[in-house]
Amino acid sequence: MKFKPIKPKKISDQVFEQIRELIFRGELKPSEQLMPERELAETLNVSRTTIRNAINKLVVLGLLEHKQGQGTFVTSPDTRSGNPIVAAMGVHDATIIDLLEVRMGLECNSAALAARRGTQKDYDFLEKSIEEMKEEIASGRLGTEADASFHMAIAYATKNPVQVYLMKNFYDFLFTGIQKNLKHLYQEPKNLEVILKQHYKILDVIKSKDEVRSYQVMYKHISFVLDYFRSIDN
Amino acid sequence: MKFKPIKPKKISDQVFEQIRELIFRGELKPSEQLMPERELAETLNVSRTTIRNAINKLVVLGLLEHKQGQGTFVTSPDTRSGNPIVAAMGVHDATIIDLLEVRMGLECNSAALAARRGTQKDYDFLEKSIEEMKEEIASGRLGTEADASFHMAIAYATKNPVQVYLMKNFYDFLFTGIQKNLKHLYQEPKNLEVILKQHYKILDVIKSKDEVRSYQVMYKHISFVLDYFRSIDN
DNA sequence: TCAATACATTGGTAGTACCAATATGGGGCG
C-alpha cells in the first residue's frame, strides 16, 4: 500500500508556483511591477535568497523581467519571443475569426471540465472577474482585461495544466495585435451588456456542475462574438 | 559615433555562458557530474551565490539537474523533453490524460470545421493516412506516426492556420515525452482495430459535410482513447 | 528656471553559517 506521495517541495518552488499562478490568473497583469524582493520576502516570511531563486526561475522562463534599479515586471507578451501563438499569427496571417474558431473548441471544452472539477475558490475568482468587468464598464472603460481574467479563471478551474497553458498563450496574444479589433465589439454598450449577462449565465451553469449545459452556454457566448466579427467582416 | 558596444554583463551570466559552452562543446558529457558549487566558486573566484544563480538558470533550461546530497549533473538528452519552455511551464507534470482532455476540445472542433470546409484534396490526404496506418500495423509496427498524420490532415482541412499550428505543436509534444505511454494503447491489436475503424468512420462523416455528426464521431474516438488510459490509471 | 548633486529605492554580488539529503566508511552484532 502506498502511504504517501507527499512532496517535500523546495520552498523556492512553492514561491515560484504562487507567483506563476498570479500571472496565469491575470492578477498580475502584463508590464505590471512586482512587489520588491525585500518586501515580498518579509510578506511570505522567507529569506530574500529564496524569493530571488523563485523570481529568477520565472525570468528564465520569460514570464518576468528584471530591471536593476527599477524593479521586476511581468513581461508584456509582445516583447516575449517564445509565444507560439504570436509566431503563428505573424507567419500564417491569421485573423481574429481564426482565433475565435479555435477558441470555440478550447473554451467549450474548458467550460465543461470546469463544471466537472470547479471548486468554491474557482467560483469566487469567476465572480470577482465579472464584478471587475462590471466596474470597468461602469467607469467608462472597456473591460477587456477583466474579460480575459474570466476566461482564464475557467481554464484554471479545469485543473488541467495543458488547458491553462494554451489559454494563457491565447490571451497574451489577444492583448497585443488584436486588441484594437476587439474595441469594435466592446465599444457598443449593447454588446457589453450581452456579454456580461452571458458571463453570469456561464458562472451559474458551471456552479450547477452541468457539463453539457456549460458547454452549450459557452458555445452560445463565443458564437455571439464570432457572429459579430463575421458580420462586420463583410 | 558609437564607441563601445561593450556589455556590462552580470557575472552570473558570464558563468552561465561558460558552463553552457562546456556542455555544448561536449567537454561536459551527459550524466557527468559537475564540480561542486563551493569548489567552482573558489576556482572562478566568485561567490557561491553567483555560481548558484548560473547553475539554476541551466537547470531551468533543462541542461543541468540538481540532486541534493549528490551533486549537479548534465542531463542526458533522452530524459530531456522536447520543448524546454513548454516542459518547464508547469506542463511538466501533465499526464497523457491532461493532453487528451484538451485534444477533446481541439479535435472535435477541428472535425466540425473540416466537415464545413474540407475539399477532395483533404479527403485524399485523410484516406492516405489511414492506409498508411493500416500497412504499418500489418507489418507489425505501431502506426503512431500515421495516426498523427491523420489528425493533422483534419487540422489542415479546417483551413484555419491557428488550428494547424496548435495541433502541430501538440503532436510534437506527444512524440517526445509521452510516446512511451501510447505504446500501451497500441500494443493491443484489438485497440488498433477499433481505432482504424473509427478513423474510417470519421473520414466518411467529414466527407458528408455533416458538422454535428463529425463532432460526435470525433468525440467518440477521443473518448475511447481517454477511457482506456483512465482505466489503466487505476 | 534649470541643471547638477544628493538621496532613496531596487536589483546584483559577496560571504558566512547552518539545514537537509545522500553517500561512504567503520564498528558492532549475528
Next chain:
DNA sequence: CGCCCCATATTGGTACTACCAATGTATTGA
C-alpha cells in the same frame, strides 16, 4: 566472516547580513 546500523563527510538548499550598481526622485544651487 558478513551484514546492518550509525557517525561522518560531502553536497545542494535556505537564511541572514552587508555592500555594490543602476535607476528614479527630490533637493539644492546658480
